[in-house]
Amino acid sequence: MKRIVVGLLAVVLACTALSGCAATQLVTGKEESVTAQEAVVTRIAALKGPTAMGIVKMLEDDKEAESPRYDAALYTAADEIVPLIGKGEVDIALVPTNLAATLYKKTEGGVAVIDVNAGDVLYGVSNEENSFYSVSQLKGKVLYMTGKGTTPEWSLRYLLSQNEMTMNDLTVEFKSEPTEIVSLLTQNPDAVAILPQPFATVAVQQNDSLRLSYSMSDEWQMYSDQSIQAGTATGVTIVRRTFLEKHPEAVKQFIEAHKASVDYMRDNPEEGANLIEAYGISKAEACVSLLKYHTPLIAVAGEKMKAWVQEYLEHLYEIAPEAVGGEMPDDAFYYVG
Template sequence: MKKSFIVLLICIMGFSMFACSTDKVAPGDEGEGEQVNEVEDSKEPVRVASLKGPTSMGLVKLINDEEEKENSSYEFNIVTMADEIVTGISTGEIDIAALPANLASVLYNKTGGQIKVAAVNTLGVLYIVENGETVTDFEDLKEKTIITTGKGQAPELVLNYLLTQNGLVPNKDVTIEFKSESTEVATILSSEENVVAVLPEPFITSAKMNNDRIRTVFDMTEEWSKLQDEDGSSLVTGVLVVRDEFLKDNKEQFDEFLTQYEKSIAFTNNNIDEAAALIDKYGIIKEGVAKTAIPKCNISYVDGSKLVQSLGGYLDILHEANPQSIGGKLPDEEFYYAKE
């Protein structure tokens, strides 16, 4: 049953402590006829997973700081596939995870509310780019082909939303051609003139290093924001979630983790050179690419009421376009966690 459940989550996704103690008795000083009981608390580390890419960039200072401690409370794992996080959360092998925003909603719905989202860690990383000079506004996209990834998932749904809101009918006024990987899109963009594509950072930065004709036409995060009112949603890429069972027994520790996580994200944004070196150190992307890409990755920390506003509205729009992209229904208010 569990295996089938995990497979179902991976299909929907299309992209994604237990505290224990042991008592150790030290041998007594037999010469004095006394035995001293020495109790040593032993806890398993908090297991934190994140996806390789922008959603891990804000973690690197925290990871590095914990590595330098003699006895860290955390075990970090940066993974390349979202299904590794799906499996880990579902089986209880991961306590805290940074993952795509829509996948958090899928997991919440499919696990019956066994996770909570605590913060947005990455706003939009998607951009419309062109190898050429033919597009300056949305009207110029009419009768063009846009190549992208994520059919039926966030990249397509966000693109369709922006096209529709700007007077274009997807797959009528604009042809959308899907590829399986962002690397494939980037290769086509770099090698063919007048190609228009939707790509995330840091793929755009890498592509521009190989071809100086590639330019950014639209920042999709900015275009999304233009369509919202003052209390509207944000374009959200990644969030931080926690297993509810872990949270119940470790609330104080998790709140402290959030405090350190927010500081780590601020470090990444405010110390680009040092952060880029750490991003390279942990195998996320190369230092040279990271230096240019960090400001464009919208690495953020959003929690509390702003989290509900930003993420809730975003999920609402995805739900209207494709309910299955967020697990079939909008999460209820228990989905959101706020530290005290």
Template sequence: MKRTKISAMLLALVMALSLAACGGNNGASSGSASAPGDGTYTRESYSVAALKGPTAMGLVKLMDDTDKAGETGNDYTFTLAASPDEITPKLIQGELHMACVPANLASVLYNKTEGQIVTLAVNTLGVLYLVENGNAVQSVRDLTGMTIVAAGKGSTPEYALRYLLSENGVDPDRDVTIDWKSEHSECVSALASGEATVALLPQPFVTVAQSKLADLRVALDLTAEWDALNNGSSLITGVVVARKEVVEKNPGAVNAFLKDYAASVDWVNANAADAAQLIGSYDIVDAAVAEKALPACNIVCLTGPEMSGKLSGYLTVLFDQNPASVGGALPKDDFYFGA
């Protein structure tokens, strides 16, 4: 965990970068700053959590700028966690103001708290890949009769895999065997030991596995397979959520956070080598692995109508497959900030 203060350098960075991802300018003065559509806003202190992986990777520039002191804009305290279970209780109880969580979990929390969770942005698109130590798998249908090792049962990996299998005429309960592991690292170990030849892995674990197995190849990109269905939705891995009371208290400060986040994402995507060093320094992922994995991590900052359109489509697909995967009901409009 790193507890930090945002630096004055961030002001220049945010104003210089493109407005395409989250829009607007982030000026500041003593106690207030300009925010898009909100005139001025009062500075806030936000506690933000992210999972070690692509969502945290997109935050590293903001984390680093915050570490360099100064008190311009919002104050941020960052927490890095290994699993959503470390984050969700603190978010629900109010110890955290914002968190980066799996997309379906955001909907589950919205339903569990009766609408007290708001989604601010999509921060990670598809990062799932089927890898094979061999050349038998050229299409989803080729998985028939095979055993797939995977981690993430009850979350995005399971729902995405089952959906794509079904949509391609492969019964996930009869035509394949899915060997669920507790962690992605166990899947990598299974491949390395020869216990398995096919695995479902997210980045950066794909890169880790390929560093251990020279002949391991990416057989299927689940994002590309999802897009090929042309069903009006996108495969989404992660989102940024906030407590509703946080958003209602100071929407201008929330908009400022989104601009800060967007600037960080833009910098990470444009500066893979430097970003990888920061990622390694925060012990998110080894720097060498991060540099290779970043181009395939699909790190974004999608807000407003673009965010709500893609996310609602994805959640609808999950709901149609298994209502429990989104908490039993699709979120209402108040789930989407700025939509």
């Protein structure tokens, strides 16, 4: 175990859509039961952003339950969650997909993916006259992005390769904060950006001259297996294998509750947006539009999840093998129920 924890602490991978403050404890639950008679309380860790948006209705309902099922906390960085998984202090975690693959290797198969929780996350933002609909139109342009050395960069590199281009065909300037990019777009009307949600929507709401013209997930689908019809599976939910083996019914219940929560959020955008703000993820004003017109939060499980994640990781592996831990995960990585 000591060797595994040390390995985990070396994994420092950022998420593509983060905002907010320090870790926030959300639900006060009991410790995981040690007897069959006691209720199982699942300890959850999630990254602020689209990965966590889909569970807020589930958590809110759980607060009112006579016997709460969840003890959850939200974090702003993946490297806050990694050691918790290694030490067995978290049962289920919502993390970037490539991090899940890396953790699978570092823990020697100690985690499994149970669903996809975030997909259509990265969007092109520009002034109307510089709108683009494919990365092929970025040749010669200045592109601002976050996520150097993480999913946004690897996704861009993959799509450029499909268009017979490389990073040398444009000028990519990586910034640490999406808010900095919004300011730069205002100063340089000829520049374009690829931003994660909800920042892309916020940028358009704050500046009437900006437009959302491009979905990276849409272009990704053009080069995917059409029988899968999968876009960018940017976030997944993983479970510790020991927890899965000991409490399979609790895991199945989570999968069902997660899907019901996502369905509610998408069917009730105003109420869902208010919950997202209440949990400190993003402002409700931006999230109403996000939930109405885009699909960053999802809950896809079973064989469809496996096919989607497997193809996504294969594409990342083509560009940067280190992105998925140096090798593709085997079938045991996927829990299909």
